[in-house]
Amino acid sequence: MPEIADGVFQLEIPMRYNPLGRTYSYLLLDSCTLIDTGVQSKEAFKAMLEQLKGLGMNVKDLEQIILTHLHRDHTGLVDRIRKVSEVRILAHEEAVEIQKRWAALGRRGYEETRDETKMWGGGGLLDILSRYEQAFRRPRPSLKIDGTVADGATLELEGSMLHVIWTPGHSRDHICIHDQGRELLFSGDHVFPKITSHVSLHTFQKGDPLADYLRSLERLRGLGFSIVLPGHEGVFEDLEGRINQLERHHEIRCGEI
Ligand SMILES: [Zn+2]
Ligand SMILES: [Zn+2]
Missing domain, CATH: 1.10.287 (Helix Hairpins)
Structure with missing residues (x-):
């Protein structure tokens, strides 16, 4: 399993029936923290157990899970992990x-x-x-969230200091997590190297998700990090270049519409 930076590991959690094929979950080893979990399936849980085992860890050792947003391909294993560990779940206050x-x-x-x-x-x-x-x-299952994080919050964990950036657009509760010390950005589903994030408009909800999305992209400029760790596709580096491409993409599509 790739060690992206000192003590930061990328776990590949398979996702059948979805062309993305997998979700990446990230483990911060020193603080036994996961960022996202992958989908709920036997296969996904097995993959997580095996990869943790490869690092000499058990799922029981996990202390917290930070969710970039509530979509099921990022939260699916939370309940399963909670059954066997005392893990705390953190998400943006909008998730509640x-x-x-x-x-x-x-x-x-x-x-x-x-x-x-x-x-x-x-x-x-x-x-x-x-x-x-x-x-x-059918009622949607609700996830027990133990603590919320607000925009600008700093999470001081063993071995890492994480800064929360609220990035609504793909979903209202989406956050990116910036590890300034290691120069990493955990970008969830906000920015990918090749595909564009899904931004959906729901008529009966207030707001303008595309405007939110574009503002949230701008918020990632000039952070000075070098490696982006998204929830799908793969790790990449040129964030500013990718932001330029995505902005241009939406400008063209809006023009067409
Ligand atoms: Zn998503
Ligand atoms: Zn996703």
Whole structure:
């Protein structure tokens, strides 16, 4: 398993049925901290156990998990890990708000999606959507978050000092984590080397996610780090160059629209 920097390891957690193929989880060995977990599956859990074992660690040794955001390919193994360890879960304060909204929405998720589809001219898709009605009506499992982190917070851990940068856009609760000492940026799903992050607009939610996303990209300029560690694809270096490309991409697409 690659050691990206002193005491920082990249764990590859397989993800079937998704063209991305895998999520990267990162282990900060000194503080027994994971950044993200990968999907919930037997195969994913086995991969995590084996990779931890390779470092002489057991999942029981984990002390905390910092979540870059609540998507299932990043949080899927949390409950499984929690069953066997005393791990603490940290996420951005918006993650708590998102879970409250899901709970309040409850079974109405189907109606909301149907109305939104109609409003955007997708009337022809309603038949297909209706086949998934029961799935939409199932309550979303809620994750127990033990502590929240705010924008600008510093997490002082054994062997690392992490700085939290709130980067809404891909999701409202998304954070990047900057390890200034090691010159690393854990970028979650905010910036990848090749693909663009999914930015979705939900009609019944307030805000402008693309504007948030572009502002969040700007926030990563000039941090002075050299290595970016995303949740998918792979490690890369030229962050400023990638930000320029992504901004240009969105400018072109907005122009087309
Ligand atoms: Zn995501
Ligand atoms: Zn992801």
